[in-house]
Amino acid sequence: MFAELMEASVVISVLAATIRIATPVLLAALGELxxxxxxxxxxxxxxxxxxxxFTAYLAASxxxxxxxxxxxxxxxxxxxxLVFAFLVITLRIEQIVTGLAINLLGSGxxxxxxxxxxxxxxxxxxxxxxxxxxxxGLADLPWIGPVVFQQKALTYVALxxxxxxxxxxxxxxxxxDLRCCGENPKALDIKGHSVAARxxxxxxxxxxxxxxxxxxxxxxxxARFVPEITNGRGWLxxxxxxxxxxxxxxxxxxxxxxxxxxxxQLQIQGIGITVPYQLLLAAPYVFALVxxxxxxxxxxxxxxLGIAYRREGG
Amino acid sequence: MSRGAFSGWRLExxxxxxxxxRALAAASALTLxxxxxxxxxxxxxxxxxxxxxxxxxxxxxxxxxxxxxLVKATxxxxxxxxxxxxxxxxxxxxxAEGQVFAGAMFAYWVQHGLAGQPMALQLPVxxxxxxxxxxxxxxxxxxxxxxxxxxxxISTVMLNYIIVYMLSMLLLKGPxxxxxxxxxxTAKVDPGSILPALFxxxxxxxxxLLALAAAxxxxxxxxxxxxxxxxRAMGSNLxxxxxxxxxxxxxxxxxxxxxxxxxGLAGATEVYGVHYRLKSGAVAGYGYAGIVVAILGxxxxxxxxxxxxxxxxxxxxxxxxxxxxxxxxxxxYAIEAIIxxxxxxxxxxxxxxxxxxxxxx
Numbered sequence: 250m251f252a253e254l255m256e257a258s259v260v261i262s263v264l265a266a267t268i269r270i271a272t273p274v275l276l277a278a279l280g281e282l283x284x285x286x287x288x289x290x291x292x293x294x295x296x297x298x299x300x301x302x303f304t305a306y307l308a309a310s311x312x313x314x315x316x317x318x319x320x321x322x323x324x325x326x327x328x329x330x331l332v333f334a335f336l337v338i339t340l341r342i343e344q345i346v347t348g349l350a351i352n353l354l355g356s357g358x359x360x361x362x363x364x365x366x367x368x369x370x371x372x373x374x375x376x377x378x379x380x381x382x383x384x385x386g387l388a389d390l391p392w393i394g395p396v397v398f399q400q401k402a403l404t405y406v407a408l409x410x411x412x413x414x415x416x417x418x419x420x421x422x423x424x425x426d427l428r429c430c431g432e433n434p435k436a437l438d439i440k441g442h443s444v445a446a447r448x449x450x451x452x453x454x455x456x457x458x459x460x461x462x463x464x465x466x467x468x469x470x471x472a473r474f475v476p477e478i479t480n481g482r483g484w485l486x487x488x489x490x491x492x493x494x495x496x497x498x499x500x501x502x503x504x505x506x507x508x509x510x511x512x513x514q515l516q517i518q519g520i521g522i523t524v525p526y527q528l529l530l531a532a533p534y535v536f537a538l539v540x541x542x543x544x545x546x547x548x549x550x551x552x553x554l555g556i557a558y559r560r561e562g563g
Numbered sequence: 564m565s566r567g568a569f570s571g572w573r574l575e576x577x578x579x580x581x582x583x584x585r586a587l588a589a590a591s592a593l594t595l596x597x598x599x600x601x602x603x604x605x606x607x608x609x610x611x612x613x614x615x616x617x618x619x620x621x622x623x624x625x626x627x628x629x630x631x632x633l634v635k636a637t638x639x640x641x642x643x644x645x646x647x648x649x650x651x652x653x654x655x656x657x658x659a660e661g662q663v664f665a666g667a668m669f670a671y672w673v674q675h676g677l678a679g680q681p682m683a684l685q686l687p688v689x690x691x692x693x694x695x696x697x698x699x700x701x702x703x704x705x706x707x708x709x710x711x712x713x714x715x716x717i718s719t720v721m722l723n724y725i726i727v728y729m730l731s732m733l734l735l736k737g738p739x740x741x742x743x744x745x746x747x748x749t750a751k752v753d754p755g756s757i758l759p760a761l762f763x764x765x766x767x768x769x770x771x772l773l774a775l776a777a778a779x780x781x782x783x784x785x786x787x788x789x790x791x792x793x794x795r796a797m798g799s800n801l802x803x804x805x806x807x808x809x810x811x812x813x814x815x816x817x818x819x820x821x822x823x824x825x826x827g828l829a830g831a832t833e834v835y836g837v838h839y840r841l842k843s844g845a846v847a848g849y850g851y852a853g854i855v856v857a858i859l860g861x862x863x864x865x866x867x868x869x870x871x872x873x874x875x876x877x878x879x880x881x882x883x884x885x886x887x888x889x890x891x892x893x894x895x896y897a898i899e900a901i902i903x904x905x906x907x908x909x910x911x912x913x914x915x916x917x918x919x920x921x922x923x924x
Contacts, residue, residue: 292716336904340911345655345716349854350903357896364891365607481724488717527735531728534721541718542711 259516264396266512267505268404272469273298273462273479275407275504277486278493279414280458282500284330285490286418287451288431290555292348293333294459295483296355301326301460303359306467306474307366310376318376319403319464326460327453329355334452338445341557352483360476375472379403403465408501410458415497427451431551434558444558459483481534488537494549503540507533584913592909596902603897609888621883622876628883630765634837636868636875638663638829640774642853643860643867644781645697645826651785651862652797652818658704658719659826660850661726662697664843666827667834668730669696671739671749671841678753685756689835690773690828697827698820700726705819709812715819723850730843739841748842758836770832775868777825782864794818826850855903874899 277294284291291297301322309318329351336347364370379401387398397408418424427447429437434444462482467474485507493500514529601611623629642659649656670692677685704722707713733739734747741750758768785791793814796804804811829849838845856874860866877899881892 332904336908336911340908340915342907342911346854346858347904347907349657349851350900350907353851353855354897354900354904357893357898357900360893361603361607361891361897364893481720484717484720484724488721491714491717525732525737527728527732531725534724537721538707538713538718541713542707 261392261395263509263512263516265399266515267509268397268400268408269470270511271504271508272401272404272407273465274482274486274489274507275501276403276410276462276465277459277483278489278500278504279407279410279497280326280455280462281486281490282455282493282495282497283414283418283427283458284452284455285554286431286495286551287427287448288434288551288553288556288558289334289337289448289452290344290348291330291333291452291455292345292487293329293351293355294348294455294486295479295481296352297326297329297333297456297459298463298466298479298483298486299352299355299359299477300329301463302466302478303362303463303474304460305464306373306376307362309468310374315377315379315468318468319461322460322464323457324460326456326458326463328456330452330456330459331449333456334449337557338448338452341559344555344557356477359474363474363476373473376468378472379469401465401469403461403469406461407465411497411501418497423447428551430558431553434553435561438558438560448558459486462486485533485537488541491550492537492540492544495551496549506540507536510536585910588909588913589906592905593902595909596898596905599901599905600894600898603894604888604890607890607894609890614884614888614890617884617887618877618880620880621887622880624883627765628879630762630767632872632876632879633771634766634768634875635878636871637768637771637774637832637836638849639852639856639871639874640778640868641825641829641832642849643856643871644777644853644864645822645824645829645850646854646857647860647862647864647867648781648785648794648825649818649822650798650857652794652814653801654797654815654818654822655716656701656704656719656819656822657716657854658701658722658850659822659829659853660847661719661723662700662823662826663830663833663846663850664726664730665700665823665830666693666697667830667841667846668726668733669693669699669827670831671752671834672696674752674756674835675739675749677756680753680755682755682759685753686758686769689756689758689831693827693831694824695827697830698824701823701826702816702820705816708819709815727843727847730841734842741840746842749840751839752835752841756835757839758832766837768832768836770828770836773828773832774871777828778864778868781825785864790814790817826853829853852899855899858903859906 277298281291281294304325305318305322308321309315333347333351336342337344367373381399382402384398388394418428426437426442430444430447437444463479466478471478489500489503489507492503510533514532517524517529518526604611604614621628622632642663645659646656670689673692674685674689677688700722704715704718707718708715731747734749739749741748758770761767785794793804793809797814830846833845834841852874856870857867859870877895881895884890885892
């Protein structure tokens with residue numbers, strides 16, 4: 250078994266699959282990272298991703314344009330999280346409960362709409378998938394070329410989003426203000442800057458990223474929408490933000506660790522080793538619990554995470 | 564956001580919200596949710612009035628359908644109580660879904676060797692087994708929180724995913740799969756383990772009475788016992804508990820186990836009262852719906868019973884609605900979420916008033 254897994258071609262294909270599988274989770278996790286840095290705990294990632302995956306499929310199959318699908322997913326994610334933002338930032342409803350409501354909405358609306366829109370919901374038409382986009386020059390490099398530079402466009406977007414989010418959060422003034430919303434919103438408020446406006450922006454960005462992650466599932470991986478296609482990826486994104494200590498680069502590493510597990514699982518099934526496949530499918534969730542147990546503390550968590558800001562006397 | 568969305572207007576929080584205002588908010592939230600559902604009916608190409616009429620007829624149209632509504636409400640009462648107990652203590656147990664699975668699986672594990680034994684032995688084994696399974700699985704999340712500081716929201720969700728695969732492993736060419744069967748399910752359970760029907764000609768079973776009894780006991784527990792006081796205190800004034808020297812670790816574990824125990828019972832009623840075999844489809848979905856039921860019921864046991872019956876009616880009526888009007892019955896899952904969102908918004912909004920500000924800063 251190990252000899253088979255260590256062959257160069259197999260290693261490359263597992264690593265390439267790792268990067269591919271990481272894409273939707275990484276997009277969602279980076280979005281959630283920004284929202285949580287602004288102090289808002291959005292537990293509705295799973296549902297937002299699901300809605301993004303669905304509208305991406307719907308728009309792409311109706312228009313024939315995959316990029317319109319991507320746009321639809323971005324809009325859907327942003328809209329769903331705008332609703333969430335209004336409920337938790339303006340009305341200050343419990344963030345956990347509201348997030349769950351968004352998940353239930355995503356799961357219910359997509360199944361209903363799927364059955365309403367397609368006569369045979371179990372056999373919906375497939376759409377053409379995004380093709381791989383080898384980057385000229387880089388794609389031919391040994392090892393790293395086939396692993397990183399022969400991916401699809403959205404994967405490059407996800408990978409580039411890591412330094413972009415890092416630069417924004419830690420090297421720009423608006424990024425500093427945004428982190429201030431999560432650490433010490435009062436300081437921002439006293440200076441006359443709106444805490445709510447920044448939190449709205451962070452949450453809507455997070456939702457758009459989750460929607461984009463969902464779009465990858467239908468437009469670059471499965472070619473059709475099936476109910477609950479996200480299958481816990483939104484929740485894994487939340488786990489990854491904790492495991493990644495609320496920092497973009499560790500978040501990338503945590504995502505890759507989870508995805509590697511998933512890629513390995515596919516490979517093991519592919520070469521026909523007799524392990525019950527359910528064990529392999531449950532592995533990421535068990536792994537998540539183990540990782541969190543080893544972390545033990547929530548070091549790096551924004552001080553005001555999950556607590557709605559209320560001005561004194563207001 | 565103390566500066567309102569419209570310039571010149573401000574959202575002002577009210578210090579004291581009268582109950583009438585809350586009730587009005589809840590009523591208008593339900594009305595708005597119904598209007599939005601009407602739009603979804605239109606989107607599905609059906610006449611909203613006919614669809615609503617079919618929904619009501621399917622839920623309460625006859626004696627038989629009305630008892631069927633109570634059958635559908637039974638597991639929701641259990642999972643609603645499970646969420647209510649935990650949420651009262653501000654423990655976010657999202658794991659009722661997995662705990663229903665655990666209850667059903669544990670009950671089946673301890674019962675299926677007893678085939679042929681008298682009902683007086685099998686029924687208590689089923690009920691106690693379900694309680695133990697749910698309680699243990701929830702307590703696991705409690706331990707993960709108290710010993711490893713893992714947020715219970717995350718751990719319970721992970722456990723929800725894990726147990727679905729565990730059941731599948733046991734059922735698909737596993738030790739519990741039906742001999743010669745093609746489906747992922749067990750063989751039919753022994754007749755002596757089935758929860759007896761309450762009336763001839765109806766599927767309403769003993770589980771419904773158990774659910775009402777559970778609601779009563781939870782009500783007594785929360786309002787009349789020291790543990791109930793601790794649960795309420797943990798939800799409203801954690802600091803006071805700590806000053807008093809009460810161990811929050813103990814409360815977390817006890818409340819999680821209690822919540823899981825209630826959820827586990829839903830597993831028993833579905834497997835031994837309705838489907839007569841263990842399969843994923845028999846136990847899936849009740850945990851998440853229970854959260855909505857608990858919130859709509861105001862986290863109060865009798866409120867939970869009422870909300871569960873409302874949702875049981877929706878589930879039951881939706882099946883008829885799909886046959887009569889062609890609107891997919893999956894609509895009710897969207898309706899549940901929409902009701903929850905509007906209810907939350909209405910509840911929160913009733914604590915504000917929109918006021919024209921004399922001087923805008």
